[in-house]
Structure formats: structure tokens, C-alpha cells
Amino acid sequence: MSITRRLVAAGLPLAALVPAAAHARPAPAFTAVDADGKTRSLSEFRGKTVVLEWVNEGCPYVKKHYSGNMQGLQQAARNDGVVWLTIASSAPGKQGYFDAPAAKTWMEAKGAQPTALLLDGDNKVATLYKAKTTPHMFVIDKTGAVVYEGAIDTIPTSKVEDLPKAKNLVAAALADVKAGRKVATPFETPYGCSVKYKDA
Amino acid sequence: MFLKRAVLALQTLLAATLLAGAAIAGPVVNSGHIESELVAQESGIAPGGTIYVALRQKIIPGWHTYWRNPGDAGEATRIAWTLPQGWTAGDMVWPTPQKAKLGPLLDYAYEGEVLIPVPISAPADAQVGTTISLTADVAYLVCEQVCVPEDAKLTLLLPVVAGAAGADPKWGPVIADVLAKAPKPAGLKAVFKLDGQSLKLAVTGGPLKGADMAGAYFFPYSPKVIEHAAEQVIDRGPEGLTLTLKPGYDFVGGGTPPAELQGVIATKGGAWEVTATAGEPPATAAGLGAPPAQTAPATGTSGGLVGALVFAFLGGLILNLMPCVFPVLSMKAASLAGHAHDAGKTRLQGLVFLLGVVATFLVLAGLLLAVRAGGAAVGWGFQLQSPLVIAGLALLMLLVALNMSGVCEIGTSVQNVGSGASAQGGATGAFFTGALAVVVAAPCTAPFMAGALGYALTQPAVISLAVFLALALGFAAPFVAVAFIPGLLKLLPRPGAWMDVLKKGLAFPMYGAALWLVWVFAQQSGPLSLAHLLAAGVLAAFGAWLYGLGQARRASGKPALVSILVALVSMGLAIAIATFGALHAAPPAATASAEAPTGPGLAAEVWSPEKVAELQAAGRPVLVDFTAAWCVTCQVNEKVALSGSKVADAFKAQNAVYLKADWTNRDPVIAKALAEFNRVGVPLYVIYPKNGGQPVILPQLLTEGLVIEAIEKAGA
Numbered sequence: 073m074s075i076t077r078r079l080v081a082a083g084l085p086l087a088a089l090v091p092a093a094a095h096a097r098p099a100p101a102f103t104a105v106d107a108d109g110k111t112r113s114l115s116e117f118r119g120k121t122v123v124l125e126w127v128n129e130g131c132p133y134v135k136k137h138y139s140g141n142m143q144g145l146q147q148a149a150r151n152d153g154v155v156w157l158t159i160a161s162s163a164p165g166k167q168g169y170f171d172a173p174a175a176k177t178w179m180e181a182k183g184a185q186p187t188a189l190l191l192d193g194d195n196k197v198a199t200l201y202k203a204k205t206t207p208h209m210f211v212i213d214k215t216g217a218v219v220y221e222g223a224i225d226t227i228p229t230s231k232v233e234d235l236p237k238a239k240n241l242v243a244a245a246l247a248d249v250k251a252g253r254k255v256a257t258p259f260e261t262p263y264g265c266s267v268k269y270k271d272a
Numbered sequence: 273m274f275l276k277r278a279v280l281a282l283q284t285l286l287a288a289t290l291l292a293g294a295a296i297a298g299p300v301v302n303s304g305h306i307e308s309e310l311v312a313q314e315s316g317i318a319p320g321g322t323i324y325v326a327l328r329q330k331i332i333p334g335w336h337t338y339w340r341n342p343g344d345a346g347e348a349t350r351i352a353w354t355l356p357q358g359w360t361a362g363d364m365v366w367p368t369p370q371k372a373k374l375g376p377l378l379d380y381a382y383e384g385e386v387l388i389p390v391p392i393s394a395p396a397d398a399q400v401g402t403t404i405s406l407t408a409d410v411a412y413l414v415c416e417q418v419c420v421p422e423d424a425k426l427t428l429l430l431p432v433v434a435g436a437a438g439a440d441p442k443w444g445p446v447i448a449d450v451l452a453k454a455p456k457p458a459g460l461k462a463v464f465k466l467d468g469q470s471l472k473l474a475v476t477g478g479p480l481k482g483a484d485m486a487g488a489y490f491f492p493y494s495p496k497v498i499e500h501a502a503e504q505v506i507d508r509g510p511e512g513l514t515l516t517l518k519p520g521y522d523f524v525g526g527g528t529p530p531a532e533l534q535g536v537i538a539t540k541g542g543a544w545e546v547t548a549t550a551g552e553p554p555a556t557a558a559g560l561g562a563p564p565a566q567t568a569p570a571t572g573t574s575g576g577l578v579g580a581l582v583f584a585f586l587g588g589l590i591l592n593l594m595p596c597v598f599p600v601l602s603m604k605a606a607s608l609a610g611h612a613h614d615a616g617k618t619r620l621q622g623l624v625f626l627l628g629v630v631a632t633f634l635v636l637a638g639l640l641l642a643v644r645a646g647g648a649a650v651g652w653g654f655q656l657q658s659p660l661v662i663a664g665l666a667l668l669m670l671l672v673a674l675n676m677s678g679v680c681e682i683g684t685s686v687q688n689v690g691s692g693a694s695a696q697g698g699a700t701g702a703f704f705t706g707a708l709a710v711v712v713a714a715p716c717t718a719p720f721m722a723g724a725l726g727y728a729l730t731q732p733a734v735i736s737l738a739v740f741l742a743l744a745l746g747f748a749a750p751f752v753a754v755a756f757i758p759g760l761l762k763l764l765p766r767p768g769a770w771m772d773v774l775k776k777g778l779a780f781p782m783y784g785a786a787l788w789l790v791w792v793f794a795q796q797s798g799p800l801s802l803a804h805l806l807a808a809g810v811l812a813a814f815g816a817w818l819y820g821l822g823q824a825r826r827a828s829g830k831p832a833l834v835s836i837l838v839a840l841v842s843m844g845l846a847i848a849i850a851t852f853g854a855l856h857a858a859p860p861a862a863t864a865s866a867e868a869p870t871g872p873g874l875a876a877e878v879w880s881p882e883k884v885a886e887l888q889a890a891g892r893p894v895l896v897d898f899t900a901a902w903c904v905t906c907q908v909n910e911k912v913a914l915s916g917s918k919v920a921d922a923f924k925a926q927n928a929v930y931l932k933a934d935w936t937n938r939d940p941v942i943a944k945a946l947a948e949f950n951r952v953g954v955p956l957y958v959i960y961p962k963n964g965g966q967p968v969i970l971p972q973l974l975t976e977g978l979v980i981e982a983i984e985k986a987g988a
Contacts, residue, residue: 132413132421167418195375204344204377228347230413230421259521261495265419266345269375271963272417 099212100200104159106188107175112157119214121249122155123242125186126198126267128168128206129160129178132230133264137207138182139232141240142224146185149246158186161198163270168206169193195269205264211245211255219255220245221262228263295440296403298427305332305414310406310428313389313447316437317430320396323437324365324389325428326447327351327410329382335416336381339369341493341535343379343500347413347421351390354407358395365389365454368536368543369491378501379415380491387450398432405429455536455543460512462548463557464533471498471519474553475537475546476512483541485513486563490546492535496522506563507944511556561944577735581742588746621702622755626748628706633744634737636710641733657938659796659854662902663805665711666789667812667850672708673782674813676775680820706748795901795936797857804853808846815842874920879933881945884960891962893928893986895979898946898956901936905972906955913974922980926962926987961986 099122103113114122125142128134134142146156160175162168170178175189192198201210211220225238241260248255266272295312302308306329313324327349331337338346353361366388369380392406411423431437439445462475473490485508492498502518515537521527533548674680790809794802818839822832877883879896887894897914899906913919914930923930935942935954949956949969957970959982970982 130418132419199376202376229411230347231411258526259496261521262345263347264345265415266374266377266379268417269377272373272375272377 097218099210099216099218102197102200104190104192104197106190107170107172107179108188109172110188112188112190114212114216117155118216120153120155121214121246122157122212123149123246124201124210124212125156125158126203126206126208127158127160127189128162128265128268129170130167131206131265134168134206136230136232136235137224138184139235141235142207143183143185145240145243148243150185150187152246152250154246156186158184158189159192159197159203160189161192161195161203162268163195163272164193166268166270166272167265168268193270195267198267198269203267205262206267207264208262208267209242211242211249213249219249220258222260223262226260228261230264295431296429298429301424301426303422303424305335305420306330306337306412306422306424308410308424308426310408310426311387311443311447312428312430312440313444313451314437315431315440315444316433317392317394317398318433318435318437319394319398319400321436322362322391322393324447324451325392325406325430326387326389326443326450327364327408327426328385328387328443329412330385331383331414333384335414336370336372336379336383337386337412337414339380339382339491340364340366341380341491341495342413343372343381343495344377345374346379346381346415346419349388349410349412351388352409352411353390354409355392356404358397359404359406360393362391362393365391365451367450367454368538371489373501376501380500381415387447389447389451389454392430394432400432400434403429403431453542455538455545457546458544460537460544460546461554462533462537462546463551463553464548465551465553466519466523466529469519469524471517471523472514472553473517473533473548474509474512474514474557475548476509476554476557479542479544480512480537480539481510483539484563485539488513488515488537488539488563490515490517490535490537492533494522494530494534496520496525496527497530497533507558508560508563509555509557510560511554514553514558561940561947563947577738580739584739584742585746585749588743589749591743591747592750618755620699622752624699624702625706625755626745626752628703629710629748630706630741630744631703632707632710633740633747637737637740641736657796657900657902657936659793659801659857660851662789662793662796663808663850663854664847666786666793666805667808667846668708669782669786669789670809670812671816673779673786674816676779676782678772678776678820679813680816680823710744710747789902792902792936793854797854801853801857804849804856808850808853811842811846811849815839815846818842874914874923874930876930876932879931879942881941883931887929887931888960888962888964891964893926893962893983894931894960895923895928895983895986896931896933896956896958896960898933898935898942898951898954898958900934900954903954909955909957909972909974913976913979916976919976919979919983922983926983928962928983928987959983959986 099114101114103111106112129138149156160168160170162170170189170191170193172191175191178184179186179189190197197203201208207224209220209222209224210218213219220241222241224242225235225240227234227238241257244257245255295315297309297311300307300309308327308329311326311328313326317323329337329349338348340348342348351361351364355361367382367386369382372379372381372383394404398404406428408426408428409423410426411421413419413421439448458478460475460480461477462473464474465472485506488506489504490498498520499518500520505516507514507516523529529550531549535546536543537546786809790802790805793805797805816839818835822835822839825832825835876897879898884894884896897906897910899910901907922928933939933942933945935946946952946954946956949958949967955972957972957974959968959970961968968982968986970978
């Protein structure tokens with residue numbers, strides 16, 4: 073007993089070093105219901121590149137990117153066979169909370185084209201991924217490893233006029249993944265409104 | 273003549289100032305949630321000079337803007353200046369932000385009114401007498417639950433004057449105050465070190481030495497170096513402090529660890545800019561444990577010194593009634609009853625007893641303070657964490673009990689009371705009774721006392737000693753009162769043969785005390801050492817019996833040297849064996865205590881700060897039992913209130929966990945945890961509610977109903 077414990081204790085720091093060295097932390101598995109009432113889980117997309125996008129329709133930073141930038145990115149990604157999951161994690165009563173009809177109305181109005189919009193009002197998926205902002209982006213490769221996390225681009229403002237000047241980091245990560253390269257920028261501090269957690 | 277000139281000069285100066293005019297702020301811009309304007313520290317600027325112009329924002333209640341590193345979300349306020357040719361604006365001076373918690377996220381924010389000064393420099397060829405216009409395009413995010421990006425175009429007209437213009441009457445002092453309070457370098461030495469999944473930041477020197485560290489916090493300039501929302505664990509040191517931070521992306525996420533860790537270290541007494549470099553944290557930055565909690569939720573010490581003194585006195589009084597003091601109390605009663613017929617001697621006994629109590633308390637307190645000053649995290653009751661002390665006390669108790677049983681009579685017997693020598697012996701006896709009472713009583717910090725002692729140990733030595741003195745006076749008060757108040761004394765029965773019976777009867781609590789100490793020793797030192805101590809006990813008892821025999825022989829005129837010598841040798845041997853046992857202690861594995869409980873009772877798991885955090889994260893209510901084998905109150909509580917099946921059922925129903933922090937042996941982690949609750953001793957019972965709210969401290973004397981009620985509340 074005590075020897076096992078000691079071995080485990082000795083091994084822990086090593087285990088912690090592994091993902092740090094490779095920066096390939098496994099994407100936590102999750103299940104959530106989408107705007108069509110269908111239960112989706114990350115595991116059903118194994119073998120495909122997956123993008124996670126945190127959304128809050130009322131957030132000025134989300135509005136900035138839904139001026140056309142985000143829709144374009146979604147379309148381009150899906151044309152390349154990438155799965156795009158938009159996740160609404162605002163808790164009920166908070167800004168950006170979606171029930172199924174509200175989510176569909178909003179997607180229609182914006183012309184949003186994700187593979188699915190997941191309803192995460194109980195914050196389960198957001199908690200697993202420690203989602204901080206809207207938008208907060210993740211790119212998960214075919215092996216289920218997070219290869220990019222963070223901001224959508226390099227200019228952290230809510231101004232539409234900054235879009236052309238910024239480098240889109242999700243597009244860059246997807247290009248790297250497609251080309252079989254290591255993702256050049258695997259992290260950038262996410263910016264935007266805070267995710268509206270239920271206890272916030 | 274001189275006066276006239278001076279007045280004239282003053283008038284000229286005044287006229288010049290008026291002519292040049294003061295800085296004129298443009299209109300206040302209200303962008304919806306914030307009113308903004310530019311204000312200047314001085315009423316003008318000299319060619320080649322630099323003054324501060326501040327962005328002043330009045331934020332509507334409940335909303336906030338962001339610091340230079342906004343934290344987990346948000347966006348820092350930005351200023352874009354439009355200045356005439358040759359004019360320049362320096363870096364924004366950011367006041368220390370506040371922490372804004374949003375569920376699992378933490379932002380660094382400003383609320384209410386904020387002034388952000390910026391140094392503005394005029395070119396050397398600026399024309400005196402002209403007025404220039406400064407324009408600032410300010411963009412900011414203002415959030416409550418929702419966020420709104422707003423902006424404001426602000427202007428300020430600033431006269432160019434010859435020489436110093438003088439402070440702006442309205443904003444000069446305000447901006448000066450903001451600048452004075454803004455974090456700046458203070459010659460602090462800062463070192464960081466990544467240690468697995470924790471990042472140590474040690475800051476020493478200058479204003480941090482001896483500062484109040486409660487609530488100390490590191491605001492990093494980079495958003496990538498730490499997990500903002502993680503708790504920053506404070507460890508104080510003689511020269512500064514060490515914060516244990518949760519490293520962020522740059523350290524453990526795959527980023528490039530920075531060469532320098534820059535940010536603001538904020539304390540109650542001020543905030544300073546630090547630039548830490550990688551290295552080994554100095555020993556002087558840690559070791560004194562966490563600062564005492566800012567608010568003691570239970571038995572408060574809010575009354576400061578006077579309150580602490582009163583609580584200490586009351587605590588001392590109540591200490592007389594605690595289970596661990598009972599054996600000593602019985603000794604006191606026996607000793608007092610022995611002198612009940614003689615008021616003068618009784619008073620002397622009372623005084624000397626008081627002296628013994630006070631002296632022992634102060635010696636112990638002084639020792640404790642000295643050890644703590646040396647950097648060790650020890651608390652009250654520390655003396656009982658040494659098996660050597662426990663072994664010594666156990667033997668002492670045994671000898672006292674044997675003495676009371678009449679096996680040996682050290683000094684004079686009760687029958688001889690009255691002679692001068694016996695009065696002397698009685699006085700010495702009273703002194704040591706007092707001393708012994710304190711030594712045994714100390715670990716059982718009674719209610720009231722915990723708060724006072726917690727307060728005492730965070731204060732300068734003189735105040736600490738004053739609190740201990742109050743405690744000693746309270747402890748000795750009942751005995752002294754009986755000795756000095758004739759009315760009370762008369763209530764005691766007159767001496768007689770019954771006293772011998774009483775004395776022999778009261779020997780049994782003493783045997784109990786000795787057994788208890790042996791049991792504690794067994795917990796600390798393991799079975800082999802226990803065998804040593806038991807053997808030592810038998811030897812000591814044998815020695816005592818022989819000594820008594822020798823004394824009896826001598827009293828009847830027979831030679832007694834041999835028996836007394838053998839007695840002394842066996843006593844010495846007993847001490848040697850006990851010492852050997854204590855020094856070769858092999859405490860049983862820590863896991864044993866966790867697996868021990870059987871039957872329907874509550875099963876305890878071993879406590880650690882990480883375990884508490886883990887269980888809280890999992891949404892389970894937690895009861896932490898800070899205990900020690902040498903603390904009788906703890907043992908009584910565990911038996912009476914924590915081992916029943918009803919309590920176990922309540923825990924099961926709430927999915928609650930019972931964690932035990934066993935302080936029987938010295939443990940700096942436990943000492944630190946106690947310090948966080950403003951305590952320096954056990955018992956301490958803390959309940960962490962399942963929703964992650966403030967921990968609740970339970971009283972020091974528990975009942976089943978109380979525990980069940982508290983755990984149900986925590987699980988609700």
C-alpha cells in the first residue's frame with residue numbers, strides 16, 4: 073500500500089510534465105444537446121478536426137465577429153471537412169442564454185453555419201474546458217488533442233474595423249493542421265466578455 | 273520696504289497666473305455607463321516640462337472597467353492621444369485594481385471613480401503664453417453582468433507658462449494622491465521558481481518587512497503567466513512573503529517561460545511594482561505561515577487588545593473546568609484543604625500558586641514566541657508534540673499519584689502540618705502545583721481562549737505576553753479567590769482524617785492522567801517505545817515504593833541509606849529508559865488513523881489542503897476535524913459527537929466527507945491551516961459548504977445535534 077502510494081506520488085510530477093512538453097492536452101469528452109434537440113458528443117467526431125466556439129449573442133466581441141468574419145470561417149472550415157461546434161454556455165437568466173427556439177432564430181438571423189449549436193446552460197462543457205470568454209476558441213485535431221486554444225485573432229477589441237488588420241489564429245491553426253504541420257501559435261490569451269456562468 | 277516689494281512680487285505673480293489662465297477641461301463626456309474627462313495636476317505647463325494629466329472616469333454603481341491586464345476576460349482601457357507637434361504622452365499610471373470574481377473567472381477591475389494619470393511633456397520650444405489643446409480618444413469596456421464597449425473623445429486646454437505653474441486647486445491634490453498610491457518599484461527583491469504545478473513568488477525587503485500580509489496579492493502584467501482565479505497562498509517570512517501561484521500557459525501550457533515575472537504586489541499597507549527573476553527563493557521570505565484570517569468568523573477578537581485580554585482571562589477561568597485540567601484541579605483541592613484551618617498559610621499558598629501559574633505561563637509563552645521568531649510553525653500546545661515531554665509528564669503524573677496514594681511521602685506528611693518547615697514545603701509545593709497545572713492544561717485551549725491566543729501570537733511580543741498574563745490570572749483566579757476570601761474558605765470543611773481519604777481518592781484522576789499521557793505517547797511513538805515507557809513506569813513505581821520504605825525506616829530510627837539509594841538508581845534508570853524510548857520513536861504510519869474507525873461510525877479520511885479543494889470542487893460538503901491525541905477535548909468531541917451512527921447517516925445523506933487533520937506530532941501544514949482560521953491550537957472544527965461558500969467554524973464543544981444540523985446546512 074505505502075509503496076504503491078509512494079510510486080504514484082513520485083510519478084505525479086512526471087505525468088504533469090508530459091502535456092507541458094508536447095502541449096497536446098487531450099480534449100475532455102463531453103455530451104450536450106444541440107438546437108435541434110439532438111444529443112451530440114465529442115466522441116462521435118473522432119477522426120475529424122473539430123473547432124469549438126463559445127458564443128453569447130449579446131456580447132459586443134461576438135457581435136464584432138458575427139459581422140461576417142465568423143460565418144465565413146465556419147463555411148471555409150466545413151468545406152474542408154472540419155466539424156464546427158458553437159457552444160452557448162450562458163446560464164438561464166444571463167445574457168446570451170439560449171433555449172432551442174432562440175438559438176435557431178439567432179442562427180437563422182446571423183446566417184451562422186456551425187455543424188451544431190450546443191446548449192450548455194448548465195455550464196458543463198464550459199467548466200470542462202475552462203472557457204473564459206466569448207468568443208473562446210479551441211481546435212481539436214483528429215487524435216482528440218487540443219492543438220489551439222484561445223483568442224480568435226490577434227487584436228483584442230470589439231471594433232469591426234480591426235478585423236482586416238488582425239491575424240485570424242483559428243484559420244492559421246486549421247491551415248497548419250490541414251498541412252500536417254505543428255500549429256505555429258498554439259495559444260493566445262482569449263479576449264471578450266466573460267462566459268456568463270450560473271454562479272457569476 | 274522689503275515687505276512692500278514682496279507683496280508687489282506676489283501681486284505680479286498672481287496677475288500673471290490669472291492672465292495665463294488655468295487648465296480648462298473640455299466637456300465631461302457621458303458614454304452611457306461612464307462619465308469621463310481629462311483633468312490636469314497643474315494649472316499650466318512650462319516649455320520642456322512634464323505634468324500629469326489624468327483620465328478621470330466615474331463608473332455607475334455595479335459596473336466596472338479593466339486594469340492593464342484585465343484578467344480572465346474583459347479589455348483594458350486604452351487612450352490614443354492627439355497632441356501638437358513635439359508634445360509627447362508617457363505610459364499610463366495604473367492604480368491598483370480590485371479583484372472581480374465571476375463564478376470560476378477572475379477579472380482585475382476598477383469600480384466607482386478611477387483616475388489614470390499620464391505624464392504629458394511639452395517641447396522646449398513651446399511658446400509661453402499660448403494655450404494648447406490635448407485630445408484623447410479613450411476606448412474602454414464597461415461590464416456588469418453584460419459588457420458594453422464605449423468610447424469618449426476628450427479634450428483639455430493647457431496654458432504654456434514660464435516656470436512652475438502650481439497645482440490645480442481642484443485636481444492637483446487628487447492626482448498627487450493617486451500617484452502616491454500607485455504601485456511603483458520600492459527596491460523589493462523578487463524571485464520566482466516553478467515547482468511542478470505551483471509557482472512560488474518570493475518578495476523581500478523594504479516596505480514588506482513586518483507588513484500586514486493579510487490579503488496580499490500578486491497582479492501580473494502578463495495575462496499568460498498565472499491562473500488568475502486560483503487562490504494565491506500566502507506564507508509570511510521575517511523579510512517578506514512567498515506567494516504560491518498556479519502557473520499559467522507560459523509556464524506549464526507549452527509557452528515560453530518568461531525570464532522576468534512582472535506585476536504588482538498589493539498589501540493592505542500599499543502596493544509595489546516588482547520584477548521577479550528566476551532563482552531560489554530566499555529563506556527569509558517564508559516560514560511564518562499564513563497571515564491570520566481577516567475576519568474570524570467565530571469567537572471574535574474584534575475588540576483588539578482589551579477584548580483579547582478579557583477573553584484570555586475568561587478563557588483561563590473556563591480552563592479550570594476543561595476535562596484535561598480535572599486531575600490537576602483535584603491536586604489543588606487537596607492542597608488547599610490541607611491548609612483550610614490557617615488563613616495566613618492558605619493565603620501564602622494562594623499567592624505562591626498564582627506565582628507558579630504566572631511564571632510557567634510566561635516561560636511557556638516566551639519559549640513559544642522564541643521558537644516562532646526562529647521561523648518554526650508551532651502553536652499553543654506545542655510542548656506536548658514532543659514524545660520526550662509526554663514521557664516525562666507521564667512519569668511525573670504517576671509519581672504524584674503514587675504520592676497521593678501514600679506509597680511514598682515526599683516532604684512532610686499531612687499529619688505534621690504546622691511546623692515552620694512544612695509551611696516552607698507547602699509553599700514550594702503550591703508553586704509546583706501551579707506550574708504542573710499549566711503544563712498539563714495548556715494543550716486544551718478552551719473556548720474564548722482560542723481567539724485570544726490567535727490574536728496574541730500575531731502581535732508584538734509585549735502584547736502577546738500581556739495576553740498570556742491575563743490567561744494565567746484567569747486560570748489561577750478561582751484558587752486564589754478561595755485562598756483569600758474567608759467566606760469561601762469557611763465553606764470548606766475543617767481538616768481531619770477525611771483529608772487522607774480524600775487525598776487517596778483524588779489519586780485516581782491522577783492515575784487516569786498518567787494513563788492518558790501514556791496513550792498519547794503510544795500514538796506518537798509506536799508500540800516499541802510504548803514498551804519502554806511502560807517499563808520505565810514500573811521501575812519508577814518500584815523506586816517510589818522503596819523510597820517510601822526508606823523514609824519510614826528513617827522516621828523510626830533504622831538505617832535507610834541502601835533502600836533510598838536503590839530507589840534513586842531505579843528512578844534514574846526509569847528516566848533513562850523513557851528517554852531512550854522517546855528518542856527512538858517510530859510513529860505508526862499516518863494512514864493507520866484513517867483506516868481505524870470501524871462499526872457504524874463516521875470514517876475519517878486524511879486531511880490535506882488539496883483534498884479540501886478537490887472535494888469542494890466536486891461539490892461535496894466537508895467537515896475538517898483539527899485534532900491531536902494529547903487534546904482531551906478533541907477526544908471527547910470525537911467520542912460524543914462524531915462517532916454515532918446518526919452523524920454517519922447525516923454525512924451519507926449529504927454526501928459529506930469527514931477529514932481529520934491530526935496534529936499529535938508537529939506538522940507545519942496543519943499549523944498553517946490553523947493560522948488561517950486565526951487559531952494556534954486544537955480543537956478546531958471547520959465545515960466547508962458544498963456550494964463553495966465561506967467555511968463555518970463550529971464551537972469547541974460539540975454535540976451530535978449540532979454537527980448534524982451544521983452538515984445539513986452545508987449540504988443544502
